[in-house]
Amino acid sequence: MLIPKEVAQSIVHETESIMNRNINFMDEEAKIIASLNPDRIGDFHEGAAEVLRTKQKIVISSNETYQGAKPGINLPVRLHEQVVGVIGITGDPEEVNQLGSLLQRMTEILIKEAYLEEQVELENQARETFVKEWVSNRFDDEKLFAARGWMFGINIYKSRVAVLLEMSGFQEYWHKRIEKSDVDVKEELNLQRYRRALESLISQHFPEKNEHVLIPNGSSSYMLLLSVDEHKENQKQKNLITYRIKEIQQALEVTYKQKSVAGVGSLCGSPGELWRSVEEAERALRFGVDHQRPLYYFEDLGVEAFMYDLSESFRQDFIQRKLRPSQLKLIPDCLHTLEIFYKNNGSIKDTAEVLHIHKNTLQYRIKKIGEVTGYDPRNINDSTLIQIALAFYKIT
Template sequence: MLISKEVAQSIVEEAVSIMNHNVNFMDEEGLIIASLDASRIGDFHEGAVEVLRRKKEVVIDSGQQYEGAKPGVNLPVSLNNQVIGVIGITGAPEEVQQFGKLLQRMTEILVKEAYLDEQDELEAQAREAFVQEWIQRNYEDEKLFATRGWMFGINIHKSRIAVILEMKDFQNEWYERIKNEKVGVKEEVNMQRYRKSLVRLIERHFPEKHEHILLPRDSARYILLLSVNDQQSQEGIRKSVVHRLDEIQQALLHMYQQQSVAGIGDVCTRPGEMRKSIEKADRALRYGVDNGHRHYFYDDLGIESFVYDVPLAVRERFVEQKLKPDQFKNLDEYLGLLQVFYQHNGSITKASDALHIHKNTLQYRLNKFTDMTGLDPRSHRDSTLIQIAIAFYHSS
């Protein structure tokens, strides 16, 4: 059967909503595979077999005329010049025959749409499988693999930069929607439709023939392999990537009120580098999520570049030992002050100006921090420990 039972049932329900008569869909063996009358599903329909044999409409006046058939009109359903099933309207022939051609045409349109959707899905799955092989370096002959890429319109030798785009609060929102045990499979379908709509929106911001690649990673994340011009300066590449991400994130917010965060890896000039760029994008993303950034480059990470390699329990223990959070009522305020202090290379004058406080006030707060933790932010040794502890604190 070229059309699944689920698709056939959706067609039946759509037709009934328009015609107000029971509609049945029979497969190429004359079995009813979709109907509003659930008791008839699986029954043999001799009238459908006659339609398949003749390849034209069969009108049934009496229930005694054909086995398993009721009065009504039955018509062949064709796809690519091949009869693949039969659609029938139950009712007095003189009442329902006027709907026959309309039902047949509508059904064939819906069948074709479903078939094309399935073909698109299969092609998308094949493309995703290829990209996954590329990322995992699951190939031996690079030339042969590159040739396979051309079939999908992908040039694996083109310079690219990996981005991971995460939809904020996606998991929690959909969990709240589907956790009710009364929610049916339609809510899952709605979620998949929503995700596809996000994909289409993102892809609309990819210029034609620039070979940008979009790969769903999980329910809330998407990998973007953005084509870049490696003749540009590093700053030029960064600006073009940020510009594209800004457009995508603004569109997501405008169309779906969907906030997002992006982590950006580094430029890959060889096919085998892509996995590393994705790993770096993932680290940048986690830092961006933890620190409230819309997008963040891996190259801008300092100590944070290795933070997530350290087990969470170890990070939490280090924070407890070095920052002693239980002794502070306003630890976040002190940590913000310290970050500005370190951003200005320990300059009291520059940091106090940036914080809009007097130099003596800054000195007092630094001394207070030392009294509370035993660590001096002005000490080279202690400042290293403090910055590691701050990075651990924001990642926990």
């Protein structure tokens, strides 16, 4: 099929909205593949067959003239001098004939736009495939792989940092729209256009002649492989990355009211190490989502760096054995108290000030927590177990 049904149906709706006429689109086999009347989809259109044979406009004056055809006008649709389909307007031939040239021209413009979009999409898919092979470390001959990269303008030998940028609430929002019974293929097209628009906006915040790489990463996130100057000290690198990501996040929110969360991996200096930075970015992203942090670096993770590798059942069992959350609930604000206590390095004075409670009240809470759990929050060995259990609890 030269023209996808989705594209044909989109063209039918676009032209009908302008001409306020019933429009049909027939493929290279003279079958109706798009129409405002869904009952006609799949029908053979003898008038279209004649157009395909002669490559000329056909005017139909009555229902009996051609099989499966109604009065109106049918015209060849060309792409690169090749007839790829037939477009028809139903109605009195004398009334719709003058619209014929306009309809034909409009349709050919839309077909050409769809074709160009498809070519760009194919190129994007090839580029995305290359990058996914790269970050999965699925290449044998590094020199050959590097040559493939040059075809896409990608230098795999640049030092890079992986960033995963996830759109908050994206999947839930579009799922609600698409699951409605009255939606059609236009909604799916709108979704794809929206995703490409977000991608375009992100890329606009890269400097000219940059060597950053950007590809979609699933339905609601994007992967950025930022080119980094490895000779700069770590904090300066981090400041530049933070500035760029925050600038992108702000633009997404201002332009599309789209909030996002970013996870950042470590610097990688060779093509075969990039997968590690991507994996680290994924862990940092998951932590950011779970803790409602818009930007988080893997290097800033503590026990969270490995806790996602553990099964949920293991984490739940650990929480129950070390925290006993059902019993801890009887102690006012106990989990928050523990979190602030450890953030302040176990200082009773500083923790009490942050919580706006008396030191005696805080000490009483800590003592009760120790009695309930069997682990003393002030003991260095016990506190390690409690902090790990707290970290698990936050992501359950």
